[in-house]
Amino acid sequence: MDVFEALGDPVRRSLLQRLADGPARVVDLAAEHPISRPAISRHLRVLVDTGLVAAEERGRERHYRLVRSGLAPVQAWVEALTRIDPPIPEHALDGLDLEVRRAGRERRPAPRQHTHEETA
Amino acid sequence: MDVFEALGDPVRRSLLQRLADGPARVVDLAAEHPISRPAISRHLRVLVDTGLVAAEERGRERHYRLVRSGLAPVQAWVEALTRIDPPIPEHALDGLDLEVRRAGRERRPAPRQHTHEETA
DNA sequence: GCAATTGGTAGCACAGAGGTTACCAATTGT
DNA sequence: ACAATTGGTAACCTCTGTGCTACCAATTGC
Numbered sequence: 001m002d003v004f005e006a007l008g009d010p011v012r013r014s015l016l017q018r019l020a021d022g023p024a025r026v027v028d029l030a031a032e033h034p035i036s037r038p039a040i041s042r043h044l045r046v047l048v049d050t051g052l053v054a055a056e057e058r059g060r061e062r063h064y065r066l067v068r069s070g071l072a073p074v075q076a077w078v079e080a081l082t083r084i085d086p087p088i089p090e091h092a093l094d095g096l097d098l099e100v101r102r103a104g105r106e107r108r109p110a111p112r113q114h115t116h117e118e119t120a
Numbered sequence: 121m122d123v124f125e126a127l128g129d130p131v132r133r134s135l136l137q138r139l140a141d142g143p144a145r146v147v148d149l150a151a152e153h154p155i156s157r158p159a160i161s162r163h164l165r166v167l168v169d170t171g172l173v174a175a176e177e178r179g180r181e182r183h184y185r186l187v188r189s190g191l192a193p194v195q196a197w198v199e200a201l202t203r204i205d206p207p208i209p210e211h212a213l214d215g216l217d218l219e220v221r222r223a224g225r226e227r228r229p230a231p232r233q234h235t236h237e238e239t240a
Numbered sequence: 241g242c243a244a245t246t247g248g249t250a251g252c253a254c255a256g257a258g259g260t261t262a263c264c265a266a267t268t269g270t
Numbered sequence: 271a272c273a274a275t276t277g278g279t280a281a282c283c284t285c286t287g288t289g290c291t292a293c294c295a296a297t298t299g300c
Contacts, residue, residue: 008128013197020201026277039259042277060267060276071198076261077133078191078198081140129288146247159289161248180246180297 003073004048011035014053019066026062082086123193126170131155132163136172137185146182 015029030037044064047053052070054096056063066082126132138210146164150157164184167173172190176183 002130003132004130005128008124008125010124011258013124016201027275036260037277038261038279042258045278064275066201066246068202068204071202074194075198075202078195081136081186082188082195084188088158131288147245155288157247158249158291162288165248182247202285 001046001050003050003052003070004077006046006052007074009043011039012047015040015043015047016066019053021055021062023063023065025064029064121168121170122174122195123170123190126166126172127194129163133165135160135163136186139173139184140200143176143183143185145184149184216230 004090018029026037026041030040033040044053048055052067054067138149146157146161153160162199164173168175172187173184174187
C-alpha cells in the first residue's frame with residue numbers, strides 16, 4: 001500500500017493527527033477511537049509499512065510516533081500539480097494558434113491550457 | 121467521498137497528472153489508460169464531486185480540466201502535520217519534568233514529545 | 241436524414257479493505 | 271508464582287470500490 005492510499009482512510013488520518021501531539025501506545029489510541037484495538041493495530045501496521053509512523057519497543061509496551069518525513073512524497077506530488085509551469089512562453093504560440101486548434105480533428109492530443117489558470 | 125480518498129486511487133492520480141498538462145476529453149483520457157471509458161468516466165465524476173476537476177460542456181464533447189485549488193485542503197493538512205509546533209517553550213517544563221513523567225500510572229495521556237523531533 | 245462520435249448510466253462480478261471476536265505470547269508488578 | 275496488562279495475529283463477515291459489458295441519449299458532419 002502506498003502513502004496516498006494510507007492517507008485515504010479517515011481513521012488513519014485521525015491517528016496521524018493524534019500522533020502529531022506526541023507518541024502513544026495502541027491502548028491509548030484505541031481508547032480515543034470508537035473502533036477496537038485490533039483494528040487500530042492493523043491501521044498502525046499500514047502506517048508503519050508506508051513510513052508514516054515508527055514504533056519503539058519498550059518492554060511490553062510499544063510506543064508509536066509520527067514520522068513527518070513520510071509525508072514528503074505527498075507534499076512533493078501536490079506541489080508538482082499545484083505549480084503552474086508555462087512550458088512554452090505564451091507569445092511563442094501566437095502565430096500558430098489557429099492552425100494548431102484546427103489541425104488533426106481525429107485525435108486531439110492536448111489543447112494546451114491557457115497560462116492564466118486559476119490559482120486560488 | 122472526500123479529497124483524500126479521491127487521491128487514494130492511482131488511476132485518479134494519473135488522471136490529475138494528465139490534466140495538469142491541459143484539458144482533455146473522456147475519450148482522450150481513456151485512450152491513454154488501460155481501463156475502459158466508463159471506468160474513466162466514473163473516476164472523473166469522483167474528481168468533479170471532490171472539486172479536483174471541472175467539466176466544460178462543448179456540444180457533445182466535455183472538456184475536463186484540473187482545478188488546482190481543490191488540492192488546497194490536502195496541502196493544508198499535510199503542512200499542519202509537518203509543522204513542528206512547540207506549544208510550550210522547552211525550558212518551561214524543566215522543573216516539572218520528573219513529576220509529570222511519573223504521575224498517573226494508570227493512564228498515560230500523552231508523553232509530550234521532545235522538541236528535537238526529526239524533520240528530514 | 242443518417243451514420244458516427246461522444247459520454248453518461250445501469251447492472252453485474254469480484255477483490256480487497258476494514259470491522260469484529262477469539263486466541264496467544266510476552267512483560268510486569270505484587 | 272501468578273494475575274494483569276499490552277499487543278499482535280488469525281479467522282471470519284460484510285460492504286464498498288472498481289472493473290467490465292450493454293445500453294441509451296445527444297450532438298455532429300456528410
